Each structure stands twice: as structure tokens, then as C-alpha cells.
Amino acid sequence: MPAGKLKRATSTEIQKKNGIIEIIIDSNALFAPLQFKIDIYGELERILNRRFELVLLSSVLNELRTLASEGRPKIRKMAAFAIEFAEKCRYVEVRSAAKTVDDTIIDVAAKFKTPVFTNDAQLRKRLRDISVPVIYVRQKSHLAIEGMIQSHV
Numbered sequence: 001m002p003a004g005k006l007k008r009a010t011s012t013e014i015q016k017k018n019g020i021i022e023i024i025i026d027s028n029a030l031f032a033p034l035q036f037k038i039d040i041y042g043e044l045e046r047i048l049n050r051r052f053e054l055v056l057l058s059s060v061l062n063e064l065r066t067l068a069s070e071g072r073p074k075i076r077k078m079a080a081f082a083i084e085f086a087e088k089c090r091y092v093e094v095r096s097a098a099k100t101v102d103d104t105i106i107d108v109a110a111k112f113k114t115p116v117f118t119n120d121a122q123l124r125k126r127l128r129d130i131s132v133p134v135i136y137v138r139q140k141s142h143l144a145i146e147g148m149i150q151s152h153v
Contacts, residue, residue, distance in 0.1 A: 021052045021149060023135060024109055025089060026118035027063050027101070030082035036140045043143040044117075047135070055114070056089035059096065059104040106130070115149050 023044070032038050044052055064086065067079035098104040102123045109116050115133040118124060124134045124146065133147035 019051060021048060021050060022055050022090075022112075022114055023052055024105055024114050024116045025054045025056055025060070025086075026105060026116060026120060026123065027060050027067070027079075027082060028119045029117040029135075029137075030064070030085050031078045032119065032137050033085065034078055034081050036137055038137065038142065040117075040143070044135070047143055047145055048149070054089040054117070056086050056091050057101075057104060057108060058091070058093045059098075059101045061086060061091065063101045102126070106132075113150065115145075115147075117143075 029040075033040055044054075061083070064079050064083050067075050068083060069076070071079060092108075094104055094108060096104040096107055098107055102120070105116055105118070105123065106126055108114065109127060109132045110130050113132065115135060116123070116127055117135040118127075119137050124136060127134050128146055131147065133145060133149045135143055135145050138144040
């Protein structure tokens with residue numbers, strides 16, 4: 001999928017504005033609808049009880065593209081679905097010296113105090129260690145939040 005189909009923004013535009021909570025989404029969180037049959041948007045509305053926008057970082061999209069072309073067959077299928085689903089997200093081009101996608105997510109989330117939606121246990125711990133709220137799939141059936149999401153209206 002060309003990045004041109006995505007709503008484009010720069011990393012300086014990641015912020016909480018007009019009561020809209022922006023949530024950085026990790027690649028594995030984009031697998032949740034297919035993997036667990038969870039309505040991500042419905043669940044986010046339920047747990048946040050306010051307007052939100054999912055943010056897809058360029059490094060996450062690149063990771064999904066790699067998985068879609070080089071992963072095992074099941075992973076390729078899930079990554080292709082995730083890329084399609086990602087068209088609903090706001091795309092943010094990030095230039096980062098970080099070594100990994102997780103490091104980039106942590107850098108951006110810490111800088112902008114933006115919640116992250118991920119199911120990666122190691123990334124969740126690193127985010128919680130720096131007081132970044134984390135949204136994750138709980139009991140393979142619904143979403144939950146660790147930490148408090150600050151409202152900047």
C-alpha cells in the first residue's frame with residue numbers, strides 16, 4: 001500500500017488536541033481484529049469514552065510491509081490485513097535514530113505523552129516504566145488500559 005493513501009502528518013503533530021486522544025498503534029495490535037475477532041474501534045470507544053484517532057508510525061508500516069512480504073504464510077496474511085486496516089489510521093512519517101521499531105514507538109510516545117496500543121509484553125513494560133499509558137488485548141476478548149490517559153482539551 002502506498003503511504004499516499006494514508007492521512008499524512010509529521011511527528012510534531014502527534015498531540016492531544018480538541019479532546020481527541022491520539023493513540024500510537026503497534027503492528028501486533030493491528031492483528032487483533034483478525035486474531036481475536038475484536039472490534040478495535042468499538043472497544044476503544046468503550047474504554048476511552050471520548051474521541052480518538054489511531055496513529056500509524058512510518059516504522060510500524062515498514063515493519064508490516066516486511067512481514068507481508070517475508071513472513072511465514074499465516075503472518076503474511078495477517079500483515080496484509082493489518083496494512084489494509086491501517087488505512088483508517090493517520091500516518092506519521094518519523095525520522096528516528098532508534099535501532100528498533102519498539103524504540104521508535106517509545107521515543108515518540110514519551111516525547112508526546114501519547115498512549116500506545118500494543119500486545120507486546122516487553123514493549124508494554126518499557127512503556128509503563130516511563131509512565132506512558134498502554135492499551136492491550138485482555139483475555140483475548142476485550143481491550144484494557146494500564147495507566148491514566150491525560151486529557152488536554
